[in-house]
Structures are given as structure tokens and as C-alpha cells.
Amino acid sequence: MKRTLYILLALLVASTASADDFIYVKKKVAAGPPLSLPVTDNFNRTDANPLNGDWTKVTGYYDLKIVSNAVIPITDSAWAGYHRPVSESWPNDQYAQLKIVNTYLGWRGLFVRVNNDNNMYALHWDTSSWYVKRVDATVETLLGSAGSWSVTTTDTIKFSVVGTTLTVYKNGVSQGTRTDSTYSSGNPGFGMYYGVVQSAGVDDWEGGAP
Numbered sequence: 001m002k003r004t005l006y007i008l009l010a011l012l013v014a015s016t017a018s019a020d021d022f023i024y025v026k027k028k029v030a031a032g033p034p035l036s037l038p039v040t041d042n043f044n045r046t047d048a049n050p051l052n053g054d055w056t057k058v059t060g061y062y063d064l065k066i067v068s069n070a071v072i073p074i075t076d077s078a079w080a081g082y083h084r085p086v087s088e089s090w091p092n093d094q095y096a097q098l099k100i101v102n103t104y105l106g107w108r109g110l111f112v113r114v115n116n117d118n119n120m121y122a123l124h125w126d127t128s129s130w131y132v133k134r135v136d137a138t139v140e141t142l143l144g145s146a147g148s149w150s151v152t153t154t155d156t157i158k159f160s161v162v163g164t165t166l167t168v169y170k171n172g173v174s175q176g177t178r179t180d181s182t183y184s185s186g187n188p189g190f191g192m193y194y195g196v197v198q199s200a201g202v203d204d205w206e207g208g209a210p
């Protein structure tokens with residue numbers, strides 16, 4: 001009698017516990033570490049060349065570096081840029097944002113849905129104009145027409161994608177939208193082009209869900 005009870009008890013524990021444990025383990029493995037949004041990087045650390053931290057260089061682009069707790073490119077006359085690593089699972093609707101800390105003539109970029117390391121949607125801008133582009137393996141296609149604006153130090157620029165709509169923001173105010181349906185997923189990032197003045201260019205990167 002006692003033995004039968006032990007067997008029944010053991011079977012009961014084994015059946016309930018193993019099922020729960022199986023589901024728990026399976027969920028943990030499938031989901032991976034959760035990504036807490038927004039993700040931020042203020043680059044407040046020791047000067048680093050190339051940029052360090054959780055960043056992956058866009059294939060075909062040059063490096064960025066950290067100087068005086070902000071970011072500048074290492075070379076002129078070419079795009080330099082990074083995206084969040086593929087180990088991070090980003091929502092399909094996402095934004096990338098950063099702050100201007102120097103208004104020298106040159107290009108900045110924010111990227112969303114970077115996939116396969118060099119496909120993406122990119123916002124490129126200088127102090128007077130902005131362009132939304134689709135980048136296919138570094139080949140750029142302008143989406144719609146160029147926009148015009150005035151950008152100065154301390155301005156915060158944001159680039160978001162929701163569904164097939166790409167929106168450009170300056171200090172939280174929409175500057176215009178473009179649409180494209182080529183890329184549905186990927187990770188956000190940022191970049192710079194043409195370091196005429198080798199001092200801090202951009203700072204306070206942030207990525208999140210719109």
C-alpha cells in the first residue's frame with residue numbers, strides 16, 4: 001500500500017513538474033535575453049577607436065570613434081556607421097535618435113531596420129536639408145524628394161519606421177514622411193560622413209519603439 005502511494009505520488013510530481021519545466025525551458029531558449037527599450041548610449045567613456053560597446057559596423061562603411069564622450073568618424077569622404085548587434089531582437093516598428101553637438105558642414109545619419117549588415121532605411125542630413133533613402137547593400141535610392149530644414153547644436157533628430165511609413169523628426173516635431181515596403185525588420189543604428197572638423201559630431205544615441 002505504502003509503495004503504491006509512493007509510486008502514484010512520484011508519477012504525479014513527474015507529470016506536472018516535467019511539463020512545466022519543459023515549457024519554461026523552451027520559452028527561455030526561444031525568447032533569448034529580453035531587450036529593455038529604449039536602448040541608449042551616451043558614449044561617456046574613455047576615448048575609443050573604433051567605437052566600442054554593443055555596436056556592429058555596417059558592411060562597407062568606415063569606423064566611428066569616441067572622442068571627448070561623443071562620436072566622430074575616423075575618415076573623410078565616406079560613410080561610417082554602426083547598427084545594434086543582430087543578437088538583439090528589435091521590434092519591427094522602431095526609431096533611432098541622436099543629438100547634434102557640432103554644426104560643422106557634413107552629413108549625419110540615422111538608420112532603422114538594418115538587416116544583413118548593409119540593407120536599411122537611412123535618414124541623411126546636413127544643416128539645411130534631409131533625405132530619406134533605402135540602402136540596398138550600400139546602393140542608395142532616394143525615397144521621395146529632399147526636405148529642407150535648419151539644424152543647429154543641441155537639436156535632437158529622430159527617424160522612425162512604423163509599418164511602411166518612415167518619419168523624420170526634429171526636436172519631436174515631424175518634418176515629413178516617406179513610404180517603402182522593401183524591408184520589414186532589422187535593427188537601428190547611426191552614422192556620419194565627412195569629418196571636416198575633427199571634433200565631436202553626435203551624441204546621446206537612443207533607439208526604441210515608437
Ligand SMILES: [Ca+2]
Pocket residue numbers: 042043044069070203204
Ligand atoms: Ca556623451
